[in-house]
Amino acid sequence: MELDMALRVDESPTLTDTSTPQEIAKHKRWERSNRLSIMFMKSYVIKGIRGFIPESHKANEFIQAIEEQFFSSVKALASIVMKKLSSKTFENFRIVRKLIMEMRDMSAQLKSLEVDIFESFFVHFILNSLPFEDTPFKISYNTHKY
Template sequence: MELDLALRVDEPLTLTDISTPQEIAKHERWEQSNHLSLMLMKSHIIKGIKGSISECHKATEFIQAVEEQFVSSDKALASILMKKLLSKTFDNSRSVREHIMKMRDMSAQLKSIEVDISESFSVHFILNSLPSE
């Protein structure tokens, strides 16, 4: 079925009166692949993301728009995680071990979205979040 044809191959030139049957067939296959790819992607994307993406008529444009949306989401997530990491303090609601694991998890999440925090800074943040006693 070549569903991914529109993702692998650039859009063929616009058809003209002198287009050959091969060019017409190639263009029709690409158009069908593009249409099916767009429908498939749009049907499997979360509504919250779908609403923030402008209308696209090509599968590659849609992928690029989703990618741009996630870049801004990653920046917001990084900001939130940094604020939590810097302001979190131990409150005796759980064990020290659980608190440390939660802090390590936030640090790992930052690393997963390519915010470079060295291991020594992570340890420093964790130790500063604990009470002096």
């Protein structure tokens, strides 16, 4: 069916009056492949994302637009997780262990998004989120030799 022809082969030059029947047939096959490829890709892209992707008339351009949109979405997601991590406080939790586990989960999310958090910074995030009553624990940790 040559559905991927538009992805594998560059578009042929514009047809002219002197184009051969083979060139015309190849161009028609490419146009059909391009049209079907775009249609299939659009049917699999979530509607919420589709609205942010610029209109494209070529399958390769459509794929590049999706890649650009995905890249910016990953950066936005990393920013949201970082903001949540840095604003976590003990007030929202009953148990310190639960707070630490949620912060570790956020750290793992950031690592999956290729955002590295140094372990020492992460520990300080946790310590700074603990309530005033845990000051002796903070002092003990900070004075502990490695």
